[in-house]
Amino acid sequence: VSGSWRDQPSDVEVEVTCTGAPHRLRWAGGRLEAPDHADLDAERALLALGGPTPRCLAALDATTALADDLRVLAIGPRGEADDPVLDAEVLAAARAKCRDEFDEAHRRFLAFYPDHRAEVVADDERLPAHLARLELCALPAVLQRRIAASIVATWVARLAAGAPGAAAAVPALQAAVVGRARAAVAAWTMAGTPRPEVVCPDLGHGTRWDAAARRLEVGTRWLLDVWAHDLAVVDGHLVLDVVWSDGSATLHLAASDVS
Amino acid sequence: VPDLRGELHLRLLAEEVVATVATDVDPTTAFVRLRLVADALRFVGAVDDRVTAELFDDLKVAMVLRSYRRARRLWSTPGGFVPAPHVGPWSDPETAPLRTASSEVRVLDVEVPFPWGRAWLSHVTWHGAGAVVRGALIPDAVVDDAKRSWWAPAMFEEMVLVADDGTRYPARSGGGGGDDAFVWVQWELPDPPPVDVGPLTIVWGGARRRTELRRPPALRSEPLDHLPGVTYLERAAWMAIEHPNRVWDDPDVDAAIVSAFVAVGALDPADPSIHILQSVRATNDGGRPTAAGDGGATEPAPIPHDWRRALAAPVPDAGRPGHHAIGVGLPLVDGFEVELAALRTLEDDARLEVVVRPGRSPSSLGSGEQLVRPGLSLLVVDDAGRRYAPLLRRTGVSPAELQCQLCFGRPLDPTARMLTFVVTWHDRRYTWQVPIGGPA
Numbered sequence: 001v002s003g004s005w006r007d008q009p010s011d012v013e014v015e016v017t018c019t020g021a022p023h024r025l026r027w028a029g030g031r032l033e034a035p036d037h038a039d040l041d042a043e044r045a046l047l048a049l050g051g052p053t054p055r056c057l058a059a060l061d062a063t064t065a066l067a068d069d070l071r072v073l074a075i076g077p078r079g080e081a082d083d084p085v086l087d088a089e090v091l092a093a094a095r096a097k098c099r100d101e102f103d104e105a106h107r108r109f110l111a112f113y114p115d116h117r118a119e120v121v122a123d124d125e126r127l128p129a130h131l132a133r134l135e136l137c138a139l140p141a142v143l144q145r146r147i148a149a150s151i152v153a154t155w156v157a158r159l160a161a162g163a164p165g166a167a168a169a170v171p172a173l174q175a176a177v178v179g180r181a182r183a184a185v186a187a188w189t190m191a192g193t194p195r196p197e198v199v200c201p202d203l204g205h206g207t208r209w210d211a212a213a214r215r216l217e218v219g220t221r222w223l224l225d226v227w228a229h230d231l232a233v234v235d236g237h238l239v240l241d242v243v244w245s246d247g248s249a250t251l252h253l254a255a256s257d258v259s
Numbered sequence: 260v261p262d263l264r265g266e267l268h269l270r271l272l273a274e275e276v277v278a279t280v281a282t283d284v285d286p287t288t289a290f291v292r293l294r295l296v297a298d299a300l301r302f303v304g305a306v307d308d309r310v311t312a313e314l315f316d317d318l319k320v321a322m323v324l325r326s327y328r329r330a331r332r333l334w335s336t337p338g339g340f341v342p343a344p345h346v347g348p349w350s351d352p353e354t355a356p357l358r359t360a361s362s363e364v365r366v367l368d369v370e371v372p373f374p375w376g377r378a379w380l381s382h383v384t385w386h387g388a389g390a391v392v393r394g395a396l397i398p399d400a401v402v403d404d405a406k407r408s409w410w411a412p413a414m415f416e417e418m419v420l421v422a423d424d425g426t427r428y429p430a431r432s433g434g435g436g437g438d439d440a441f442v443w444v445q446w447e448l449p450d451p452p453p454v455d456v457g458p459l460t461i462v463w464g465g466a467r468r469r470t471e472l473r474r475p476p477a478l479r480s481e482p483l484d485h486l487p488g489v490t491y492l493e494r495a496a497w498m499a500i501e502h503p504n505r506v507w508d509d510p511d512v513d514a515a516i517v518s519a520f521v522a523v524g525a526l527d528p529a530d531p532s533i534h535i536l537q538s539v540r541a542t543n544d545g546g547r548p549t550a551a552g553d554g555g556a557t558e559p560a561p562i563p564h565d566w567r568r569a570l571a572a573p574v575p576d577a578g579r580p581g582h583h584a585i586g587v588g589l590p591l592v593d594g595f596e597v598e599l600a601a602l603r604t605l606e607d608d609a610r611l612e613v614v615v616r617p618g619r620s621p622s623s624l625g626s627g628e629q630l631v632r633p634g635l636s637l638l639v640v641d642d643a644g645r646r647y648a649p650l651l652r653r654t655g656v657s658p659a660e661l662q663c664q665l666c667f668g669r670p671l672d673p674t675a676r677m678l679t680f681v682v683t684w685h686d687r688r689y690t691w692q693v694p695i696g697g698p699a
Contacts (some may be wrong), residue, residue, distance in 0.1 A: 074273065074317035075324070082281060084324035086340075094340035101341045128344050130316075137324060171263045175270030182278050 010229045014140040017088070018055040025059060025139070027146040029151075032063045059139055062132035063147055063253055065211055068154045070169055073176035076144045079183035079232055083141030092140045100217070102127055121258060142230065149228030156220050159203065173220060174200045181218045184232035188254070207240040209254040216254070264523040265305030266314075272515075273318050281325035288335050292515045297518045302491045305523040314340040321442050341640070362386045362596050364586040365456045365472035367376075367394075373464055375399060378444075380461060381601045382586035382616075383451075390451030392418070392430055393600055395582065395615075396442040418463035432653045441582070443612060443662070475586045476691045491516070492532035497638070497648045499539045510540060522590055526544060577606045578670025583690045585611075589682060599680060601693065609641075609667040611649050637682050640668070641675035671695075 023036040034056035037043060044125040047053060053061070066072050077083040086094075106120045136144060155173055158226040177200045185196055198212040205219035207226075222240070226232055232237050234251060241252040272293040279286040297315070300306045320340055322330035328516040357493040376398035383392045420428040430446035452459065462467045495513070517533055520526035526533075582603045593603045600612040639647040649665030671678075675695060682689045 024470070060641060071313060071317050074270070074314070075321045078277065082277075082325070084281070084321075085323060090340075098341045126342070134340055137320070168263065169265035171270050174267055175274050179274035180270060182274065186278065186282075 010146075012142050012146060014143050016055055016059070016121040016140070023056050024057060025143060029180055032060055032143075032147070033145070034060055057144055058135050062135040065129065065132045066147075066170055067138065068151060068158075069129065069133070070151065070155070070172040070176075071129075072136060072151055073148055073172060075133060075137060076148050078229070079187060080141075080230060081187045082183045082209045083144075084137070085139070085141055085144075086134060086137040088138055091134055093133070094134055098127060098131060130159045145228065145230065148176070149224060152220055152228075154224055156203065170203060173203055177203070177218055177223050180223055180227050180232070181216060184238060185216060186225065187233045188236070208250075209238070209240055211255045262305075262523070263521070265300045266307070266310055268519050268522050269293065269300065269306060269314055272296060273314055276318060277321050277325070280322050280329055286322075286329060287333060288511075292512055295512055296515050296519045298520055299491050300523065300525075301525075303520065303525045305520075305525050317395065317539070326337040362588040362598060364475050364588045364598060365454075365474070366475055366584045366586045367392070367461075367470050369461060369468045369470045370586045371463060371468055372537050373641070375464075379582060380463065380468075380470075381582075381584040382463045382475075383448075384586070384588070384598060385451055385454050386596070390448040392420075392446040392448065393612075394444060395601075395603075396444055396692070397582075398440065398442075416464055418461065420448070420452060421462060422452055422456050423458055426452070475588075476693055478589075478689055478691045480689050490532060491520075492530070492536050494524075494530070494648070496539045497646065498650070499536065500511065500541055500648075513537070513540070537593045574669045575672050577673070578604050578609060579673040580605055581695075583693065585680075587680070587691055587693075589689065602678070602693075604671045604695075607670055609669075609671040611665040611667070613663040614664055615663060637665070637680070640679045640681060641672055642677040642679075643672060643675065645672055645675075647671070 011026070011028045011257070013024055013028075015022050016025055017023070018036070022035065026033045026035055034040070037056055039056070040057065040060075043054065043057060047057070054081070065174075102124060106124065110117065110120060136147060139147075152173060155166065156171045178198050181198045182195075185198055189195060195214055198216045198218065200218055203220045205217055205221075207219070207222045208217040209215075210214075210217075216238075225242050226239050229242070231242060231251065234253075235240065237251075238254040239251050240254055243250040243252070268284070274290045276286055276293055279289050297306065297311055301308065301311060316324050319330065319342070322333070323340060364382055367380045368382075369380045371380070376396065378394060380392055380394040383390055416432070418430040418432075420430060422428070428448055428451060430448045432444060434447055456472070458469060458471050460632070461470060495516075511534055517526065519527075521528050582601060584601050584603070585599050585601045596615070596686045598614040599615055603610045603612070636650060639649065640645070647667045647669070649667055650663055651663055677692055677694050679690055681693050
């Protein structure tokens with residue numbers, strides 16, 4: 001594991017097909033980079049003249065646009081055993097279909113309510129974000145996990161700073177933590193055994209495993225310190241916490257009575 | 260600080276669905292529970308409509324990503340990664356006060372004989388994009404698909420409405436529905452007569468019928484005090500009385516809804532409606548009513564007297580087949596125009612045709628079986644006091660409308676001469692009375 005530990009999800013590099021060639025996408029220092037695109041500004045200027053957006057640029061744009069989008073958390077991978085990736089061809093088809101469906105629904109609506117054009121405009125504004133979310137879904141799962149963790153880290157910082165409106169993000173964050181911890185527990189426990197209860201009493205909650213009650217309590221710290229670094233389950237063990245010292249990591253594991 | 264307990268509850272249930280969809284576990288139970296709990300929480304205003312819609316949009320994408328086959332089976336709307344458009348006012352009575360629907364409905368109630376049977380023209384509706392004449396084709400004998408072709412051309416024949424000043428208004432056949440013995444049809448008038456045109460002559464299929472346009476019964480509105488069946492659990496209990504065999508009416512779903520209500524502070528765990536619902540369920544199952552939370556102790560649950568009477572009321576052996584024009588347009592409900600079109604009575608059921616504009620997917624109306632919007636409910640009461648709680652059964656979506664069929668689930672009492680339709684929408688109740696005693 002490398003990178004700015006504890007502040008950002010760890011660095012990772014993947015390969016995607018972009019403009020017909022293998023290109024690298026790199027998560028480093030808490031942001032996405034496209035090292036095979038030397039002059040992004042020039043490419044964007046050319047794009048303004050028309051033509052399809054290269055995949056690397058689309059990924060960069062989607063990541064920027066959705067840097068604090070909580071809805072990404074409801075869609076994306078919950079863990080290494082749950083890493084759905086959208087096929088690129090399906091993504092292209094979905095883009096066109098979304099546009100067509102919205103246009104048709106809005107045409108119908110305006111036929112009945114011609115004075116409500118503002119509602120149609122407001123509804124239409126949802127579409128770019130939806131398409132950007134689909135764009136993220138087409139990225140390799142390991143990258144999707146970094147992006148999701150970055151979104152969580154953004155909101156944790158906002159909550160800590162008492163940012164206006166940040167409290168409304170709490171349910172989505174709690175559910176994101178529980179969903180990911182549940183996936184880790186599912187990968188940890190043997191099939192057929194009753195699943196332990198997973199709860200997030202509050203976002204700042206420390207990780208606690210109660211073997212007797214078969215209950216795991218987690219907060220965002222587990223997600224950012226453990227899950228975001230692909231360490232939720234290591235060698236068949238559920239990782240509760242990671243402590244770093246002088247470049248080496250100490251993993252705190254759950255008692256393995258259910259595995 | 261906003262109350263976010265309802266949203267958290269739903270999101271955690273959604274996580275359960277995501278956790279099961281890609282595994283060997285069938286996600287149907289978790290998915291249906293989520294939908295019903297979402298409806299229930301919206302009904303009591305514990306979750307925001309927009310948040311709920313976004314949650315389901317995201318869940319749909321999450322499910323399609325993980326198992327396209329299962330997602331397609333569970334979502335009534337197709338489209339894969341396409342989110343549902345959200346045009347239309349949202350459910351917020353304070354910021355979006357009830358508006359008058361733009362539709363105007365007039366009753367026709369005219370029959371036109373044909374060699375193969377009759378055509379019944381129920382009513383005409385003027386709406387924002389034209390007008391529609393609705394009715395049904397009623398063949399003398401049930402026709403199978405092979406024979407349908409010989410009478411089908413009449414269905415698509417052009418109809419003309421003629422005003423007394425000679426102005427002609429052509430109508431073209433639109434969609435249909437129903438069954439082979441009673442085919443719902445409609446004729447669209449792109450250039451309709453004015454609402455105050457007065458008497459019309461209908462020219463169609465070689466026949467001419469003069470008709471007065473009659474205004475539908477008056478809609479009365481009053482503040483809501485209390486009506487059994489208005490709270491969610493009471494309504495669920497009434498549904499259980501009227502429709503005892505619904506698939507998803509079971510104690511686990513009830514428990515999930517009660518748990519959600521308690522979690523958001525919308526229900527006292529000792530609320531008597533919990534006992535009522537459990538008792539009705541137990542009675543339907545043939546068991547003795549038991550009190551809640553006591554492990555099946557012997558104390559009977561407090562079912563109100565009139566509810567006991569409803570439980571004990573015998574279902575008529577057979578209803579009287581017929582059809583009745585209703586043609587009542589409701590005030591604008593949550594951005595929808597809802598028109599109660601016509602009632603078809605059968606020996607074993609009664610079916611209410613409902614039109615919703617603008618056309619939405621059936622899932623927009625609720626969990627698929629109930630015409631449930633947050634704060635909206637419909638009951639029908641006959642002149643003997645018997646109640647009917649119609650269920651959404653069949654739907655058809657045209658480019659502009661959603662056509663629904665609400666089934667009573669039992670025959671209408673043949674002695675009934677008057678039906679009172681009761682719609683509650685948040686803190687108001689709308690009622691109107693429709694005579695049904697005339698010849699069918």
